[in-house]
Amino acid sequence: MRLLNCLEWTPFRAQHASVIYSFADSEIDVDAHTLRRGGQEVHVEPQVFDVLHLLVSHAGDMVSYDTLIDVVWDGRIVSDATVAARISAARAAVGDTGRTQDIIQTIARRGIKLIVPVHAHDTDPQNSPTTGVPTQTIRMTTSQDGSVLAWSSLGKGTPLLRAGHWLTHLEKDLTSSIWGPWIDRLSSRHQLVRYDPRGTGMSARDCGAISVRNGVEDMLAVADAARLERFSILASSQSAAIAFHFAARFPDRVDKIVTCGAFIQGSCVRDPASGNVMTDALAVMIKEGWGNPDSGYMRSVGTLFMPSATDGELSDILELQAASASSERAIEIRTCCAYYDEIPVLARVGVPVLVAHAINDSVHPFGQAQLIASHLPDARLLPLETTNHLMSPREAAFDVFMTALEAFLE
Template sequence: MEYRFADCLLDDDRHLFTRGGEARHLEPQVFSLLVLLARNSGQVVSKAEIIDQVWHGQIVSEATISARISAARQAVGDTGKAQQIIRTIHRVGLQLVAEVERQGRAQSAPMPPVQVRLLRSSDGTGIAWSEIGEGAPLLRAGHWMTHQELDLDNPIWGPWLQGLGRGRRLVRYDPRGTGMSDRGCTDLSLELMVDDLKAVADAASLARFPIFAASQSVSVACAFAHRYPERVSKLILYGSFVQGAVIRDGDQGKALTQAIGHWISTGWGSPTVGALKSFTSLFMPDATEDQVQSFMQIQVASASREWAVRLRDFFGTVDVSHLLPEIEVPVLVAHAANDALQPFSQAQLAAQLLPNASLLRLDSINHILVPQEPAFEQFMTAVDHFLA
């Protein structure tokens, strides 16, 4: 949606703000605050609603709130004294008093429907998989909370699928126990997840192929490349961790894993609960409110509370660092420089241990890149060049 007021244009779909026809950079909270006020133009937005929508219910100081309000006023050409555009209603909240014109933007073409198939892995667990597009193959290893059908229209995973699939035949699957794969499985091990990846590659008739892996699936992709070197042509590793938090950070990593497990246990199944918002904000601090809400919804739709906790606990103890020196295929290791969930040092470690790796540092704080940030297109362009 586009919002026009004064000499400003605010486009929450493209995460774009212009004033006087010139694009201006805004901090994420300032942008979210302006979107919230524009959506409710003429109405008073309470302080509690501002904290809930802009900071996702987290505890925030008065000084921080005042600083973001001041920055929002400065961005639109207003001041705290004039208050011609953003008015403070004492002890109540804020009000956007300028007249706002709303205009919906043309929606991008939806992704075509896919034929979801189900195969049986080595232990009999059903794995849901599908393919999108035409061209040279790329297999996306199953990562955190995907869903074969819901991903297509999701404002986070949809653009990822479009970027990875442009000009390619993208093969993808839901990890065991998640998405449209069997929910009743009880076994979880790195060996079984490697078997799952192989089963999908076999079903898709992929002989030798590149793999894209993100976050938790990096360990699976590396273990597969180590076990079946003749099957893998290239690896793209994004948001890598080759050592889980418990392995690399000891007691501190164990405490973090337990805290995340508590957030999941508390908020899973209730997308409005602050605990789940806090957990989601670790993945994408720069995401818009709509993106946060949609990501929370797809997480809840993709796995049970118990399986989500079990996955987090399992990958907290994974360690494939000893396998990397024996993986000789070309590897692109890409990582957000200020990733709040998995440290950049894990990407550096992977690039050091892999004999034929290059390291791409992305200027972002998001573990999952959001489509509106420059780093997203930078990464997708790097993928195109690497696979060319």
């Protein structure tokens, strides 16, 4: 497994920011995706631009080769010659060479760094940290089996850890029409700690097995890295089982748990006949349509999770999912979840739990919420008037849920 040596990535803005970085006699316009040197535009290949963007985002800090591969090549296996070629092209584009290294310096066998001052200019005041998309520092930690996890913290107040679920992306979530409002609302009252599950989002794609046990170890690693002594947990969908196991194992660390769309038995356990058919069908649709938001297969998958989605919301969530994981990883996670059978752990959860669930959820039925609440020592059931497993911020149910969550966590 490759381990990331650069432990923090702090982009000046999120995906759609209008930022210009100036350094030496060059400037990078992130929004326009252009490089200028001496006032003249310089054509560079997309991966070369990404190398330069990553370097200016880390101005003065080393970017490890592993981080370079994870960000520029999305964790895919590439040869040393390919990496070297892109670095060489980046040097040439800004007027540097491998011999002089006046701008981009090589750290032998470890990585590269930009060694000239960088100035960032925001060309759109509406994107400032106080009025637009929040900035964040993305950090890395390592789980017990060596899997590398990306996490971040936003906001102030009582700590709330959002358990990693299918599928998220720490950076892209901030500008998502779905997750952006969730993050804004939660971080306005809490120190919101988020992480991408192993093998997805900005976590390293090379990871150990997907399992409930490893999910608990991952949650522990993030909580320890964020120095959370005692905190509440927000767990959606399959992450609820992980949160329950965590609370049973570490009762002194957890204050309260809020679940949304949770299930404790996977579809292949609660109804083997239809569950097996659904699991196989989803695997086929994901395999055939992943990465193409216009695919009929993927629009069917998206509509299953979010029946009342607008066209924009549907395209947004499908693009986000494709950026978060490969089709193989998505299928692996879905298959693991289909065989959850974790009812016994509920009796050992001693903290108060708010169990929120869509009444007409077509992915995991409302009966799962009733089952969970009936086996927990201290549970409150919150039915939500929606058909969406993935709840949209434009729904009345979203405000109902957030209001109940805020009151419950006070």
